[in-house]
Amino acid sequence: FTYADSLGSAILTSRALGATMVQFGDLWSTLETSPGTIDVAGLRTALALFRSVGLEPYYNLRLLDTNNRGVPGDLASVAFDDPQMVARVDAVIDSLIAVAKQTRLLAFSFGNEVDVYLSQHPGELPAYRALLARERDRIRAALPDLKVGCCTTSPVGNPAAWVGDT
Numbered sequence: 001f002t003y004a005d006s007l008g009s010a011i012l013t014s015r016a017l018g019a020t021m022v023q024f025g026d027l028w029s030t031l032e033t034s035p036g037t038i039d040v041a042g043l044r045t046a047l048a049l050f051r052s053v054g055l056e057p058y059y060n061l062r063l064l065d066t067n068n069r070g071v072p073g074d075l076a077s078v079a080f081d082d083p084q085m086v087a088r089v090d091a092v093i094d095s096l097i098a099v100a101k102q103t104r105l106l107a108f109s110f111g112n113e114v115d116v117y118l119s120q121h122p123g124e125l126p127a128y129r130a131l132l133a134r135e136r137d138r139i140r141a142a143l144p145d146l147k148v149g150c151c152t153t154s155p156v157g158n159p160a161a162w163v164g165d166t
Contacts, residue, residue, distance in 0.1 A: 025060030027070035060109035081127035107147040
C-alpha cells in the first residue's frame with residue numbers, strides 16, 4: 001500500500017464504522033511556504049474527499065501545535081500581536097474563509113493543544129488570546145454559523161487547560 005491507499009482505506013473504514021465527522025488541519029507554515037504565498041489547494045482536495053464520503057470536516061489551523069509554533073519561519077520569533085503577524089494571519093484566514101464559503105465546515109480551530117505551548121510560554125498568552133479573538137470575530141462576520149475556537153488537551157488534571165477559554 002501507498003500512503004494514499006492506506007489513508008483512503010482508513011477514511012472509508014471509519015465511515016463504514018459510523019464516523020460522521022473528521023478533524024484535520026494544517027500547520028500555517030505548510031499553507032504559506034513563502035511570505036504572502038498561500039496555497040489552499042490541498043485543503044480544497046481534502047474537503048472534497050471528506051464530503052464525498054459523508055464526513056463533516058472540522059478544520060484546525062495550527063498556529064500553535066502542542067509545544068511548537070506552526071508559523072512560517074520568517075515569523076518564528078515575531079509576537080502574536082505584532083502588526084506584521086496580524087496582517088499575515090489576516091491573509092491566511094481570508095484564504096480559509098474563501099474555502100469555507102465553498103465547502104461548509106463543522107467547526108474551525110485556531111491552534112492545536114495550545115495550552116501545552118502557552119503554559120511553557122505564558123508571556124505569549126495575552127497576545128495569542130487577542131489574536132484568536134480578532135480572527136474569531138472576522139471569521140464569524142463572514143461565516144456566522146461556523147463554530148470557532150481553539151483546541152486544548154484534556155482539562156482533566158491539566159492546570160493550563162483554561163488558556164483556551166475565550
